Amino acid sequence: MSILGTRVVRTEDPRLLTVGGVYVDDLAIPELDGAVRATFIRSPVAHAAITGIDADAARRLPGVVAVLTAADIAEAMRPDKPMAEPLLAIDRVRYVGEPVALVLTDGTCQGEDAAELVAVEYEPLAPVVTVADALLAKTLLFPAAGTNIAGTGTAGRADPDRFGGCEVVVERTIVNQRVAPVPLEVRATAARWSDGRLTVWASTQNAQLARDTIARRLGLDKSAVRVIAPDVGGGFGAKVGIDRDALTVAWAAYHTRGSVRWAETRSENLSGMVHGRGQRQTIRIGGHRDGRVIAYQLSIVQDCGAYPRSGAFLASLTQLMASGVYDIPGCGADYQAVVTTTTPIAAYRGAGRPEATAAIERAMDLFAGQIGMDPVEVRRRNLVPAQAFPYRTATGAVYDTGDYASALATVLAGAGYEDLRAEQARRRERGDVVCVGIGVSCYVEITAADAASGETARLAIDGDGSATVYTGSSAHGQGHATAWAMLVQDELGIPMERVTVIHGDTDAIPEAVGTYGSRSLQLGGAAVHKAASQVRDKARQIAAQLIEASEADLELDRDHGFWQVRGDPTTALTWAQVAAGAGEDGLEADVRFTAPQPTFPFGAHLAVVEVDTETGKARLVRHVTVDDAGVIVNPVLAEGQRHGGIAQGAAQALLEEVRFDADGNPQTATLADYAAVTAPDLPSFELLDSVTPTTVNPLGVKGIGEAGTIGAMPAVQSAVIDAVAHLGVTHIDMPATPQHVWAAINEARAAR
Amino acid sequence: MNVTITVNGTPITADVADRTLLVQFLREAGGLTATNVGCDTTSCGACTVLLDGESVKSCTVLAAQVDGSAVTTLEGLASPDGQMHPVQRAFHAEHALQCGFCTPGMVMAAVSLLAENPDPTQDEVRAGLEGNLCRGTGYHHIVRAVLAAARAGREPA
Numbered sequence: 034m035s036i037l038g039t040r041v042v043r044t045e046d047p048r049l050l051t052v053g054g055v056y057v058d059d060l061a062i063p064e065l066d067g068a069v070r071a072t073f074i075r076s077p078v079a080h081a082a083i084t085g086i087d088a089d090a091a092r093r094l095p096g097v098v099a100v101l102t103a104a105d106i107a108e109a110m111r112p113d114k115p116m117a118e119p120l121l122a123i124d125r126v127r128y129v130g131e132p133v134a135l136v137l138t139d140g141t142c143q144g145e146d147a148a149e150l151v152a153v154e155y156e157p158l159a160p161v162v163t164v165a166d167a168l169l170a171k172t173l174l175f176p177a178a179g180t181n182i183a184g185t186g187t188a189g190r191a192d193p194d195r196f197g198g199c200e201v202v203v204e205r206t207i208v209n210q211r212v213a214p215v216p217l218e219v220r221a222t223a224a225r226w227s228d229g230r231l232t233v234w235a236s237t238q239n240a241q242l243a244r245d246t247i248a249r250r251l252g253l254d255k256s257a258v259r260v261i262a263p264d265v266g267g268g269f270g271a272k273v274g275i276d277r278d279a280l281t282v283a284w285a286a287y288h289t290r291g292s293v294r295w296a297e298t299r300s301e302n303l304s305g306m307v308h309g310r311g312q313r314q315t316i317r318i319g320g321h322r323d324g325r326v327i328a329y330q331l332s333i334v335q336d337c338g339a340y341p342r343s344g345a346f347l348a349s350l351t352q353l354m355a356s357g358v359y360d361i362p363g364c365g366a367d368y369q370a371v372v373t374t375t376t377p378i379a380a381y382r383g384a385g386r387p388e389a390t391a392a393i394e395r396a397m398d399l400f401a402g403q404i405g406m407d408p409v410e411v412r413r414r415n416l417v418p419a420q421a422f423p424y425r426t427a428t429g430a431v432y433d434t435g436d437y438a439s440a441l442a443t444v445l446a447g448a449g450y451e452d453l454r455a456e457q458a459r460r461r462e463r464g465d466v467v468c469v470g471i472g473v474s475c476y477v478e479i480t481a482a483d484a485a486s487g488e489t490a491r492l493a494i495d496g497d498g499s500a501t502v503y504t505g506s507s508a509h510g511q512g513h514a515t516a517w518a519m520l521v522q523d524e525l526g527i528p529m530e531r532v533t534v535i536h537g538d539t540d541a542i543p544e545a546v547g548t549y550g551s552r553s554l555q556l557g558g559a560a561v562h563k564a565a566s567q568v569r570d571k572a573r574q575i576a577a578q579l580i581e582a583s584e585a586d587l588e589l590d591r592d593h594g595f596w597q598v599r600g601d602p603t604t605a606l607t608w609a610q611v612a613a614g615a616g617e618d619g620l621e622a623d624v625r626f627t628a629p630q631p632t633f634p635f636g637a638h639l640a641v642v643e644v645d646t647e648t649g650k651a652r653l654v655r656h657v658t659v660d661d662a663g664v665i666v667n668p669v670l671a672e673g674q675r676h677g678g679i680a681q682g683a684a685q686a687l688l689e690e691v692r693f694d695a696d697g698n699p700q701t702a703t704l705a706d707y708a709a710v711t712a713p714d715l716p717s718f719e720l721l722d723s724v725t726p727t728t729v730n731p732l733g734v735k736g737i738g739e740a741g742t743i744g745a746m747p748a749v750q751s752a753v754i755d756a757v758a759h760l761g762v763t764h765i766d767m768p769a770t771p772q773h774v775w776a777a778i779n780e781a782r783a784a785r
Numbered sequence: 786m787n788v789t790i791t792v793n794g795t796p797i798t799a800d801v802a803d804r805t806l807l808v809q810f811l812r813e814a815g816g817l818t819a820t821n822v823g824c825d826t827t828s829c830g831a832c833t834v835l836l837d838g839e840s841v842k843s844c845t846v847l848a849a850q851v852d853g854s855a856v857t858t859l860e861g862l863a864s865p866d867g868q869m870h871p872v873q874r875a876f877h878a879e880h881a882l883q884c885g886f887c888t889p890g891m892v893m894a895a896v897s898l899l900a901e902n903p904d905p906t907q908d909e910v911r912a913g914l915e916g917n918l919c920r921g922t923g924y925h926h927i928v929r930a931v932l933a934a935a936r937a938g939r940e941p942a
């Protein structure tokens with residue numbers, strides 16, 4: 034029986050549960066003996082010109098090895114494009130937390146003490162805190178660029194006539210607020226220059242991308258840089274590649290020809306590591322009173338923060354996924370990506386797709402409210418039908434496979450939709466203070482958007498018949514080691530405990546892409562599968578020679594891992610024997626798997642929320658989901674991804690928000706202020722199964738890492754609004770904090 | 786100043802600065818790095834250890850304050866023959882960890898929770914773990930693991 038699809042607990046766990054992982058700051062290796070500690074001096078103001086840096090006092094402090102500023106950085110390493118990001122700030126700071134200088138200290142003094150002695154003079158400039166301010170362009174972050182707009186785009190239909198034939202048109206501007214990724218392990222980096230080579234230990238999702246960036250930015254040859262990702266304590270997109278701060282630490286090791294290590298504080302993390310989301314969206318939806326939607330326009334203003342890292346890219350993904358699961362011929366989308374004097378924005382779990390789903394789902398609810406139809410019924414009438422796949426959207430996405438109506442039906446049945454509506458009606462009739470709200474979302478998302486880049490895998494059979502997998506995909510909690518070993522066992526009959534999985538070291542795995550965009554299993558896993566089948570083909574040839582039989586007569590007994598003449602166990606050869614027969618080259622395969630196109634997981638979520646109408650407090654009491662990601666290799670891991678994703682989506686809907694004051698000062702720069710979701714904030718989620726395989730990879734799998742977040746956020750938001758809809762509330766921006774909910778209720782009451 | 790703390794049964798003595806936190810003592814003087822630091826406001830619980838049997842956030846305790854005390858960290862939880870503690874076993878069986886960063890603190894908090902309340906409800910587990918953040922699991926599997934460990938603890942071995 035195949036091990037695939039069975040509930041296998043993780044092989045990673047015993048170590049993590051008994052001695053703990055080894056994260057960058059835990060590394061106790063001889064290469065880092067005597068490494069100096071790096072401490073950043075960061076901008077305390079959102080926008081200012083730097084008029085002077087006096088580091089003399091700091092330099093005189095015993096234990097201070099160096100104080101580095103932009104003046105120490107070679108001209109060639111300076112950014113050349115108008116909005117490009119320097120390592121240490123040059124002449125100007127553009128967000129609170131921006132790195133201005135770096136203090137290196139030995140063990141005899143604390144970096145914070147030394148950092149306090151560095152005096153930086155700032156001449157304040159006007160802050161640009163909101164996207165509205167950015168668009169006004171009274172103050173430019175990059176005067177040389179002549180604009181605060183970092184990118185624009187359009188997709189799909191642009192003609193305004195689309196709305197002409199609609200019986201009903203609803204328009205509204207909503208906010209998909211800025212949130213913080215909060216991986217529990219903050220950013221940490223260690224770097225060592227020795228013998229003409231730079232080795233960097235980084236908390237990253239993509240060691241190879243990090244290496245390429247380091248080499249490019251420092252002007253080094255790729256072969257002169259090695260990046261190692263030890264255990265990584267969560268990434269969620271925020272640890273893609275290597276960011277500016279970590280890069281600066283790598284540069285410091287190179288510049289001083291020494292070893293440097295750095296681990297930030299949580300406050301640095303909350304203002305210095307990228308944030309996610311940050312879109313102002315204007316939705317315009319039009320259709321007929323029978324529930325049919327015929328036109329939709331999503332106009333996005335994406336906040337990029339101070340430097341346009343991947344802000345425009347995120348908005349382009351939102352644009353691509355604008356129409357979601359619905360067949361809307363008249364769909365169009367456009368975006369403007371702008372810079373503001375705030376922390377830069379980049380990928381965070383979902384990266385552009387939750388924003389698309391939140392917008393279209395909110396639009397569907399508003400439209401349903403306007404025509405007085407059950408929001409579920411409106412959805413049903415507009416879903417892309419199961420027989421329409423592959424389906425091309427107006428904005429240019431080609432959905433591979435799906436059955437959206439069945440996902441919705443499953444979730445409604447599982448949750449008992451009719452009963453929930455009845456309970457809601459009873460409470461309303463009684464005039465209960467605590468109201469119940471039901472929110473439904475349907476979603477489709479794009480995973481492995483860069484399917485053509487693929488992923489690498491090398492599989493080698495060792496002399497003792499065990500296997501080693503070198504995977505280009507990079508794990509930070511997902512359980513690759515378990516899943517990859519299952520794939521090898523399934524293909525080769527080598528038991529998974531005899532399969533070692535290695536990742537995250539550019540010397541061992543020079544070419545790879547790594548982990549983001551829910552690409553791991555469908556590209557990295559498929560690469561392992563491909564490598565295993567190549568090894569199997571080679572092994573068959575070798576075994577045939579050894580047994581002196583024809584290849585066609587051989588079989589691999591996958592239950593025992595024997596090669597033999599079909600039905601004749603007396604001829605059985607072990608993997609060790611076959612590997613020994615492989616000679617000099619060994620028995621291995623080195624592959625890159627690419628897919629012809631991305632995959633589009635989908636699902637439906639139903640959230641039940643209780644809202645106390647006197648306090649505005651919203652509590653998620655149930656959350657039921659279908660998340661169809663094609664074939665499931667290990668339900669344990671898939672469920673773990675779903676639960677974690679749902680929690681983050683619900684957290685954005687209910688609690689989490691990065692806030693700045695009018696001057697651009699962060700108001701949520703500690704975990705005491707940032708409302709990261711906790712266990713009592715959430716119920717246990719109810720997960721329902723659904724499997725619609727894809728045909729674009731041999732495993733039939735799609736991505737699952739971000740699905741939960743994408744489905745949950747709109748469902749929970751919708752449930753909160755639904756709970757107080759009878760009071761006249763039509764919209765509440767996220768997060769649905771007591772203040773937001775209470776204000777919405779009061780506003781609606783006043784308007785009556 | 787000289788501080789001696791018995792960590793996982795072994796006394797560790799070190800000359801440390803007054804402001805050294807217990808978590809720094811464990812990681813630096815003790816070389817025990819399972820205990821992690823995830824914040825600077827006592828909010829995340831990654832540094833949770835048992836101090837004389839009770840859970841504390843080791844980032845809020847000065848090493849000097851607990852001179853002479855006994856501390857248990859994740860590394861000291863399994864029995865000497867390597868048998869995992871029932872909470873560790875339950876975390877494994879229920880997939881209650883992903884990246885593992887919160888795990889050392891979460892496991893110690895769970896051990897302490899069950900010592901105080903051997904038969905908790907789901908809501909009591911959730912409330913009891915409020916001070917321990919996990920960004921990976923969504924808590925569902927952690928809660929299940931704690932309930933499973935509680936059940937295992939009640940059953941005769």
Ligand code: FES
Pocket residue numbers: 217266267510881882883884885886887888918919920921922
């Ligand atoms: S497993 Fe990563 S934070 Fe809990």
